[in-house]
Amino acid sequence: MDEGLTIDKVLNNNVVIAKHPSYEEVVLIGKGIGFGKKKGDFASFNKADKTFLLSSEKEKEQYVNLLPYIDEDFIDFMNDILYHIETRMGQELNEHIHVALTDHLAFAISRSQKSMQFNNPFLPEIESLYPKEYQVAMEVVTMVYDKMRIHFPEGEIGFIALHIHSAVTDKTLREINRHNQLITTLVQLVEETMEVTIDRHSVDYHRLVQHLHRAVDRVDQEENTRDEIRLANMLKQEYPVCYNLAWKLIKVMQKQLNKPVDESEAIYLTIHLHRLTYKS
Template structure:
């Protein structure tokens, strides 16, 4: 069988042997290509021909990133971890129906190895829930949860519950057509707004309530409108004035959000945006059996 990704009939030789399972060759375009397979590099030396029957996976090293880091990860991480993560990433690509790129593979291998080393050292890993991720990025979160299950099963190791969260962030970095870190920055800002509202209401919101999901999605779109400079605006301020007077506590909380957003983005919310925030906060207040005008909410 030909080496995956190589033209049939071309003799492939080793350029660098990273370990018994990972070898680097150089293709006809002069690109470094990683070839992986159990026992592939055993007793192999530079310039030796590579047995194509032993090659299980191959990819080109991204020279625009940090190729030395890629080589180091593949040389140092135990091959069962590389195999498990490779299978998980392949599954995520099928689930999301897109190519996630080789940077994701290396990033997740590096991350999982770090997690395993912490677990082996008995270091307690705090639980990270981040329910907003399930609402904002359900497809990526589902794929990440499956990835965590695949890795855990193949390594026969229990991974911390929050691995689905961390793997979701890795997937977002790989799938968003935005500058690096933009998705994570947006998510952190959504989290901060949610925390501001929870602090103002004095409660932890019920993440299973549909109003919570609507609120989180609204905040995401609000922040995206700020970036694109397409905030909601209206010439009629009567509804805003009514909400401000009718729901003073929700208005105060919305103003706290407005202050945070201004500090984080340098943009001030319009009264129309503030109005919709007040409405959403009032709905959330109804979850806890009251409204912010001072009267009880009927259940």
């Protein structure tokens, strides 16, 4: 990776633009990578030194445009944060997290310093759907506090977890948020129809959210499950309230995702809803 890497421009002590034989122009982000360097000098790319490469033209341009608004020491700190996330998640992160999370955390720190707080209405869903990302996000919040003595509100954990999930799955935040909003709508419909309030910290809630998430993913990826007409007819007769509610949920999914839902999803949803009703 280092072969042929030469510095074209030093943006600050921690960020340089370099020439690469394969990617042409790249952005190198690393602690002290630009210190004492000038155009034409050799640039080293080494993961052990917490150095990251931006080869995407879009991410490179956005990152360079973001730099003037970010403190240089914070760029160094972001390197530590991103290296920690990558290590804990056990995989390389999509390049877009360098722009997205740097921008988000810088703004979140500014908000906290001005005592401005944003609520995160999807916090329970995020914690249930992405437990590992949520745990790592809590560690990031702790890192920020230890380094800067800034205490983030709980909602920020959810936002950071979404950025992490986006970076390890290559899904956009918009797509992830769209699914989370849909799942929240579906859970509310279950509660309203069954006249129950589901404890957001209960195992039942976790199971329901996970099941709805898998169902939404199957629909979005246009996966078809097997046709089980006899079982569907039996469930329709035995548990009509749950079966009808299952179809209400399916219709909401179809409308929001603008895709057909396989009829057998009604079977799985009915069984799950019956379990929930029986416990309630």
